[in-house]
Amino acid sequence: MDEKKKVILRLENICQSYVVQNGVKDAVENVSLEIYDNEFLVILGPGHCGKTVLMNMIAGLEKPVGGKIFLDGEEIHGSDRRIGMVFQSMNLMPWRTVMGNVEFGLELAGVKKAERRAVAQKYIDLVGLTGFENSYPHELSGGMKQRVGIARAYTNNPQILLMDEPFGALDAQTRYAMEEEVLRIWEQEKRTIIFVTNNIEEAVYLADRIVLLSNCPATVKQVYDLSGLPKPRNMTDPAFLKIRSEVSANTDLAL
Amino acid sequence: MNETTNAMTNEQRVKLVQDQKRKLTYQSAMLSVAGILGFLLLWEFLAVSGVIESKKLSDVLQVFRLFILKFVDKKPDGAILPVHIWSSLEVALCGFGLAVLVGIPLGWLMGWYRGFDSFMRPIFEIIRPIPPVSWIPLTIVWLGVGLRAKAFIVFFAAFVPCLINSYTGIRQTKEVLKNVGKTCGASYFTVFWKVGIPSSMTMTFAGIKVAIGNAWATLVAAEMLASSSGLGYMILMGRSYGRVDLVMMGILVIGILGVVISALINLLENVVLGWKKL
Ligand SMILES: Nc1ncnc2c1ncn2[C@@H]1O[C@H](COP(=O)(O)OP(=O)(O)OP(=O)(O)O)[C@@H](O)[C@H]1O
Ligand SMILES: [Mg+2]
Numbered sequence: 308m309d310e311k312k313k314v315i316l317r318l319e320n321i322c323q324s325y326v327v328q329n330g331v332k333d334a335v336e337n338v339s340l341e342i343y344d345n346e347f348l349v350i351l352g353p354g355h356c357g358k359t360v361l362m363n364m365i366a367g368l369e370k371p372v373g374g375k376i377f378l379d380g381e382e383i384h385g386s387d388r389r390i391g392m393v394f395q396s397m398n399l400m401p402w403r404t405v406m407g408n409v410e411f412g413l414e415l416a417g418v419k420k421a422e423r424r425a426v427a428q429k430y431i432d433l434v435g436l437t438g439f440e441n442s443y444p445h446e447l448s449g450g451m452k453q454r455v456g457i458a459r460a461y462t463n464n465p466q467i468l469l470m471d472e473p474f475g476a477l478d479a480q481t482r483y484a485m486e487e488e489v490l491r492i493w494e495q496e497k498r499t500i501i502f503v504t505n506n507i508e509e510a511v512y513l514a515d516r517i518v519l520l521s522n523c524p525a526t527v528k529q530v531y532d533l534s535g536l537p538k539p540r541n542m543t544d545p546a547f548l549k550i551r552s553e554v555s556a557n558t559d560l561a562l
Numbered sequence: 563m564n565e566t567t568n569a570m571t572n573e574q575r576v577k578l579v580q581d582q583k584r585k586l587t588y589q590s591a592m593l594s595v596a597g598i599l600g601f602l603l604l605w606e607f608l609a610v611s612g613v614i615e616s617k618k619l620s621d622v623l624q625v626f627r628l629f630i631l632k633f634v635d636k637k638p639d640g641a642i643l644p645v646h647i648w649s650s651l652e653v654a655l656c657g658f659g660l661a662v663l664v665g666i667p668l669g670w671l672m673g674w675y676r677g678f679d680s681f682m683r684p685i686f687e688i689i690r691p692i693p694p695v696s697w698i699p700l701t702i703v704w705l706g707v708g709l710r711a712k713a714f715i716v717f718f719a720a721f722v723p724c725l726i727n728s729y730t731g732i733r734q735t736k737e738v739l740k741n742v743g744k745t746c747g748a749s750y751f752t753v754f755w756k757v758g759i760p761s762s763m764t765m766t767f768a769g770i771k772v773a774i775g776n777a778w779a780t781l782v783a784a785e786m787l788a789s790s791s792g793l794g795y796m797i798l799m800g801r802s803y804g805r806v807d808l809v810m811m812g813i814l815v816i817g818i819l820g821v822v823i824s825a826l827i828n829l830l831e832n833v834v835l836g837w838k839k840l
Contacts, residue, residue: 388747398738402837412746
């Protein structure tokens, strides 16, 4: 079975440190990972452990002090259009409409207006925002804004989608709904997704595999294979609860 | 009770909200008109009753009559009012326009490119605190008392706020929005163009508004010191001839033109920053 899985992204001994007031702060230490094509990988870690730093390095937004990143077998340096990102915080351009935000990447790539409109519309429909094309971000709810962020990332047609705690700022109700949405979208438009969260339940609900990180500096503590648990999962299912408490017992407390 | 509220149709509700809004707009407009009328009445009272002697304060009607008359009468300062207004506007627009064209892009570039900032910063920091009017003597030596000399002084008055505000505005571009650009594969310059500049627009417009105020104020000072036409010059002549009515009329025209220019800039801002309103 392992033979059939194609490795699309490989991290090799990734390290990141920062010079701070009293010396050097290590944020990520020797993280090595293989991510398979079209899998839904969840990176689970306590608050401030270095999850965003790790994502930023994969997205090419900052350079690791040590280690290498391989995409499709080739080492990459800096950002790459094949890797898209849905950001953790408020990340829409307030001066652009929903359509304007979603088509942003294609506009930068020089795609003609009619064509990029068509592609953007497809993903606006996919995330369920049909009818809101001409609304501005401040007219949308938190959940709708994250839908726009997801549509924007898909529109660039990346092979890998990084999602950095995309639902962290949403209320519980909206969060459950968005988790279902993101699974539905993933089933419909298969891509490799690396989804970051500090919420164990969310991780167990979504993941094919969970990578559990330690407290800061982040290291890989354990990897869980959840492919035996069929989706959509029921959060009150005994198998679900079992793996949930297993992961929970192993998780560091956030400092 | 509940039944009556339930019975209210959607149209009735919309009408009610609109009526309330209209009433508020009407009230505030009325108060504004009342404010102006009150001011004019007080002025007229002070002038006519003799509380302030007429050598020092002309009455409203006299100033208004002069305003009309000056459209055809060259006396006593040698030119009709439209000529003075045009002369002032021409200088203001040249100096201010140049300041916008130079100051804003310079601020954007300094705010975006670190190296360029380090290079330009010291020069700018020295020029910044120099009061614009202190350029006047040097300007007279260099450029005489014509359009170019005055535009130069106005330029300095307007240039500083344009630069500082566009600089600060682009500096405040959200990191995450820059990252959105980068993950879309954009170059640093493209991110500057597509993310940095739009982000800075609110601050940039604040700078433009400060700049037009500075430009207008400095212009009148420049015209009083180094000119042979313009509204500032007309006021100065009014003083020399002991014509309080002319001085007062000149001041009012300057004020009203200032309001008109600000309104035009606000109009432009509404177009550019239209997304802020619903
Ligand atoms: N540029 C930087 N300079 C110094 N320290 C940094 C920098 N970026 C991150 N850190 C530190 O690295 C650690 C990890 O930060 P990171 O943002 O990756 O946490 P996180 O796991 O994403 O947390 P959260 O769950 O709150 O999003 C933090 O302690 C943070 O202070
Ligand atoms: Mg984070």
